[in-house]
Amino acid sequence: MSTLDWLVLFGTLSFIVLYGTWKSRGSNVESFLKGDQQLKWWMIGVSIMATQASAVTFLSTPGQAIEDGMRFIQFYFGLPLAMVIISITMLPIYYKLKVYTAYEYLETRFDLKTRTLAAILFLILRGLSAGITLFAPSLVLSTILGWNIFFTTLLIGALVIIYTVSGGSKAVSITQRYQMTVILAGMAMAGIIAFTLLPTDISFLDTVRVAGELGKLNIVTTDFKLSDRFNIWSGLLASTFLFLSYFGTDQSQVARYLGGKSLTESRMGLIFNGLLKIPMQFLILFIGVLVFVFYLFNQPPVFHNQVLVEQARQTQKGTSIDSLQLDFNRAFYEKKVAVLKLVKSIHDNDRQEIEEAKKSYRVFQRKEDSIKTLTKYSIAEGMNLSIKKVKDTDYIFLNFVLKYLPHGVVGLLLAVIFSAAMSSMASELSALASTTTVDVYKRIVKGNTESSHYLVSSKWFTVLWALLAMGFAMLANFAENLIQYVNIVGSLFYGTILGIFLVAFYFKRVKSDAVFWAALVAESVVLACYFYFYQEIAFLYYNIIGCGVVVMLSAIFQSVLNYRHSHN
Amino acid sequence: MSEEKPPLFHSWKTWYKLVLAVMLIQVIAYFLITKSFS
DSSP, X not given: XXXXXXXXXXXXXXXXXXXXXXXXXXXXXXXXXXXXXXXXXXXXXXXXXXXXXXXXXXXXXXXXXXXXXXXXXXXXXXXXXXHHHHHHTHHHHHHHHTOSSTTHHHHHHSOHHHHHHXXXXXXXXXXXXXXHHHHXXXXXXXXXXXXXXXXXXXXXXXXXXXXXXXXXXXXXXXXXXXXXXXXHHHHHHHHHHHHHTSOTTOOXXXXXXXXXHTTOOOOOOOOXXXXXXXXXXXXXXXXXXXHHHHHHHOHHHHHHHHTBSSHHHHHHHHHXXXXXXXXXXXXXXXXXXXHHHHHHHXXXXXXXXXXXXXXXXXXXTHHHHHHHXXXXXXXXXXXXXXXXXXXXXXXXXXXXXXXXXXXXXXXHHHHHHHHHHHHHHXXXXXXXXXXXXXXXXXXXXXXXXXXXXXXXXXXXXXXXXXXXXXXXXXXXXXXXHHHIIIIIXXXXXXXXXXXXXXXXXXXXHHHHHHHHHHHHHHHOOOOSOHHHHXXXXXXXXXXXXXXXXXXXXXXXXXXXXXXXXXXXXXXXXXHHHHHHSTXXXXXXXXXXXXXXXXXXXXXXXXXHHHHHXXXX | OOXXXXXXXXXXXXXXXXXXXXXXXXXXXXXXXXXXXX
């Protein structure tokens, strides 16, 4: 990292934090919890997108495209449909009741225990997610920059605390505009530069065709398998449930559009998100594809977490890792010959040659893969780690940025990662604090006191949740691709929460006791699916299972209760 | 809370149809890209 990179990184972050703190100074409890309710539609849309796009999105998604192709985009297919349903059903009710949190509505419709149950499920899910949101960039940045993970966690956490505690929801929305600008500018620049780094005789169409022939443009996959995470069916069906719950009942998102100037502005904000989210994810995944094609012509490292490799080299496995790197280099050059042959046959439009080139590419790709696997085992043995923890998908993109992007842009891209981490975490902390204050503290612990007391309490709850997230991030240890964890944790709870809300909206005869017990059973069923059928049922389907069990059981329980009532 | 008219169109339904149409067009376009380049 050059001085220019440091200047860009710290200049960008300082500006956002100071500006957010200054603009939101003197907040009252209303603006702290709900914002000023002056946001225009585009501000709401940007805020919604910035909340959802965490650092994991930018660290993991390009790596996901490199490893698994672009099919991850199908995960977002249900989002526009969810935006429309929320705009029609949930949003007008929240506005009509003038709620601070989504869970307040459940007390109006059912009772206090159902509201508290939904709020607690949300606090568990969002509390865990806030930890992951912070853990992901802290881990990767600490590895890449050679800093201690305690320091990166502390830095991101402290920056977020400064402006979130100072201005609450209002500060979150103000800063997210600038964070999103940095994110979009940085990613666009990374995409353009990645393309310009390709060999000069490789056109854009060649890039797309090579990526397609090598299976990376698998954007839509139509095979249905319950265990398959990403296909068009899970995307259109299960994701719709996930996004209905995330945008309609998760306070970190509900707070974004409740800060709107009017119902119209909030609706337009959701529509904005519905129109732009899929193209944005497409671009991020496509940047991954560009990096994949770049590494077809440029020697990649055998393992992208370079810091871990360096550490492993100092152990008794050093010689074996060096020799594997040499084998990998040889396999790369053999593969490159096959890739050049593929490009030539694409130019000649010779189908038979294309197939032959692909066949020979696959042979060398398998060779590379087996060398990579051996390297992982060597690293795991050398460092005394479990093989599951030796993964480098989350490092591919950042490693590319640090090695190949020009000075200044590297600082900007790191600012993207920090900004994304901060924007999501700020929304999460703000939502955790407002739910704790409004749904638990004010309603159960200490009601009917002056509003200044709740303002101070909200600020303390923000700090408390931030400290919990920081503690989680410092102690956590994950084995899988980080973006999967965020979605898995969400799917464990969203189905049940959505089920409660759907019953509230559409099953008017169902009362509180029925839905409360149905929700408890549904949550147990979802957790059982996760612990006992993790391989058989893809996590996106937990959203349908949780929601379905709540709806069905609450209808059955209510019928039983009605029957008993009529016979007593 | 009185409901205001949406910007540009006369009805919210048109906006919702637009969102769903854009989504469908994207799904179809991505499907065609997948079929054409794989």
